[in-house]
Amino acid sequence: MNKDLIDTAIGKQPCDLNLSGCTVVDVLGGTFLRDATVSVRSGRVVGINDGLEARETIDLGGRYLAPGLVDAHVHIESSLLTPAEYARVVVPHGTTTVVADPHEIVNVLGYDGMRFMLSASEGLPLDIFYMVPSCVPATEFDTSGAALYASDMYPFLQDERVLGLGEVMNYPGVLAREQRLMDKIALFQSARKPVDGHAPKLSGAALSAYIMAGIGSDHECTSPEEAAEKLSKGMYIMLREGSTARDVARLLPAITPASVSRFMLCSDDRHSNDLRDEGHMDHALRLLLAGGVAPVDAIRIASFNAAQWFGVRRLGAIAPGCAADFVAFSSFGDFKAERVFKRGKLVAADGVLLQDFPARQASLRDSVNIKWLTADDFAIPDGGRKVRVIEARQDSIVTGSLVESPTVRDGQCVADPSRDLVKIFVIERHSGSGRIGKGFIRGLGLKRGAIGGTISHDSHNMIIAGVDDASIFKAARHLNKIKGGLVFAVGSEIVLDLPLPVAGLMSDRDADFVIGRLRAFEEVFEKEGLTNRSPLMTLSFMGLPVIPSLKITDAGLIDVDRFAPVDLYVDE
Numbered sequence: 001m002n003k004d005l006i007d008t009a010i011g012k013q014p015c016d017l018n019l020s021g022c023t024v025v026d027v028l029g030g031t032f033l034r035d036a037t038v039s040v041r042s043g044r045v046v047g048i049n050d051g052l053e054a055r056e057t058i059d060l061g062g063r064y065l066a067p068g069l070v071d072a073h074v075h076i077e078s079s080l081l082t083p084a085e086y087a088r089v090v091v092p093h094g095t096t097t098v099v100a101d102p103h104e105i106v107n108v109l110g111y112d113g114m115r116f117m118l119s120a121s122e123g124l125p126l127d128i129f130y131m132v133p134s135c136v137p138a139t140e141f142d143t144s145g146a147a148l149y150a151s152d153m154y155p156f157l158q159d160e161r162v163l164g165l166g167e168v169m170n171y172p173g174v175l176a177r178e179q180r181l182m183d184k185i186a187l188f189q190s191a192r193k194p195v196d197g198h199a200p201k202l203s204g205a206a207l208s209a210y211i212m213a214g215i216g217s218d219h220e221c222t223s224p225e226e227a228a229e230k231l232s233k234g235m236y237i238m239l240r241e242g243s244t245a246r247d248v249a250r251l252l253p254a255i256t257p258a259s260v261s262r263f264m265l266c267s268d269d270r271h272s273n274d275l276r277d278e279g280h281m282d283h284a285l286r287l288l289l290a291g292g293v294a295p296v297d298a299i300r301i302a303s304f305n306a307a308q309w310f311g312v313r314r315l316g317a318i319a320p321g322c323a324a325d326f327v328a329f330s331s332f333g334d335f336k337a338e339r340v341f342k343r344g345k346l347v348a349a350d351g352v353l354l355q356d357f358p359a360r361q362a363s364l365r366d367s368v369n370i371k372w373l374t375a376d377d378f379a380i381p382d383g384g385r386k387v388r389v390i391e392a393r394q395d396s397i398v399t400g401s402l403v404e405s406p407t408v409r410d411g412q413c414v415a416d417p418s419r420d421l422v423k424i425f426v427i428e429r430h431s432g433s434g435r436i437g438k439g440f441i442r443g444l445g446l447k448r449g450a451i452g453g454t455i456s457h458d459s460h461n462m463i464i465a466g467v468d469d470a471s472i473f474k475a476a477r478h479l480n481k482i483k484g485g486l487v488f489a490v491g492s493e494i495v496l497d498l499p500l501p502v503a504g505l506m507s508d509r510d511a512d513f514v515i516g517r518l519r520a521f522e523e524v525f526e527k528e529g530l531t532n533r534s535p536l537m538t539l540s541f542m543g544l545p546v547i548p549s550l551k552i553t554d555a556g557l558i559d560v561d562r563f564a565p566v567d568l569y570v571d572e
Contacts, residue, residue, distance in 0.1 A: 097126070138546065
């Protein structure tokens with residue numbers, strides 16, 4: 001401990017800052033400290049109501065003062081922003097710390113992707129800690145751009161910002177004790193670092209075995225019953241509120257006075273327009289409060305509990321020695337981050353960022369490499385049988401598995417917008433192998449043209465859904481041209497695009513540009529009459545073969561419940 005901090009705490013040296021006239025939300029004692037003064041030196045809390053002098057005093061005018069908010073699990077890439085631009089958006093909402101799993105970029109670029117994220121997140125008014133992605137590649141059912149083994153992970157253990165092993169998505173691999181996966185878990189266990197989980201609907205003996213492997217958290221609960229079982233078996237539960245998966249409200253009944261210390265908040269995957277317009281952890285916190293969670297408990301869930309799970313000492317509370325990361329607000333009834341402090345510095349006020357900082361320029365290779373395509377590559381011949389159909393669901397990344405009679409024209413299975421049945425393709429985009437998975441999807445509400453992107457969890461191959469082959473072909477060619485991104489094409493026309501040249505996942509432009517394009521997509525989709533509220537985000541999860549029930553990769557359709565490939569055509 002710095003001797004100057006001790007001398008300051010005892011009154012021998014002045015503090016840098018006193019925050020007076022506030023009510024401290026005491027997550028340690030479970031109470032409120034009214035008419036309090038919090039003293040700060042060198043980015044640390046050195047005293048509370050200890051009568052210390054300071055070089056500067058800010059009167060908070062009776063506002064509450066809580067620890068800065070923490071996102072316990074996020075893929076920054078899903079915001080479509082680089083870390084610096086991401087910080088510019090979330091800090092004004094009261095977020096001062098995130099725990100990121102760069103699973104997306106590492107599946108595209110491997111070791112170089114991890115190093116880029118670590119470098120790009122230095123020097124920001126936002127602490128970005130990292131979990132090393134555990135599943136690169138995610139499964140054997142799709143083609144990723146890289147592989148990351150236990151031996152590759154060891155150097156990252158030496159970085160103080162690396163907290164543990166990221167979500168272990170391949171739960172069948174855990175249960176089968178696949179050696180490469182077990183080696184990764186063992187590496188982090190031996191280093192006494194936490195291992196995050198990803199176990200949708202896993203229960204009973206299978207859940208127990210998964211936990212026995214050393215996995216201690218989960219962010220995939222979609223019902224109170226699922227959360228209750230995982231809690232009773234010792235897991236921490238991350239309450240997720242993303243752009244597509246919105247689980248906080250439905251999980252509220254699982255939060256009790258006895259279990260509150262085991263819950264955290266996370267966003268997982270959230271687009272930048274939702275971050276700016278609806279909010280980040282502040283939005284999830286409002287849902288907790290509106291759902292009847294006691295105010296101090298809600299703040300614990302939004303800050304302190306994550307610090308406990310990840311073993312980050314001196315974070316998530318307002319107490320001597322803790323980081324001086326605060327959010328000041330006037331009401332629990334309508335929580336808004338009115339003042340945000342990072343390391344004792346005022347960095348945002350009333351939704352406006354006050355501290356500027358440079359963004360590090362991306363220096364990464366091109367990552368979109370598809371073979372030469374023709375429109376014929378998107379033909380689906382009539383097999384004389386019914387076909388399996390992915391059923392996309394609103395506000396969920398869990399899909400249904402349907403069987404339908406296809407509409408056939410000139411010997412080809414074609415889209416039928418009148419039945420909300422459109423074609424879907426996944427094109428391998430890392431090595432130009434020419435592998436294409438073909439299928440059908442319901443639930444997007446697409447009536448003409450094609451939508452697509454190079455965001456396709458978790459291997460991030462090119463994914464396109466469309467009504468006609470010409471539009472699909474145009475979308476694919478354009479995504480290749482702009483080095484990755486999002487697109488809406490109708491025939492030979494590109495109606496709208498958003499280039500994402502940083503690994504095909506993130507923009508090299510500022511947040512205003514990205515959000516402007518996303519809003520433009522929303523307006524176009526509303527005009528087109530799409531029934532899905534977030535079609536591009538929904539589409540990005542249709543290639544995720546670890547979330548039930550039916551998904552599609554460049555290898556074809558995957559029955560996630562059986563964890564096995566299945567044919568498009570169904571024998572009756």
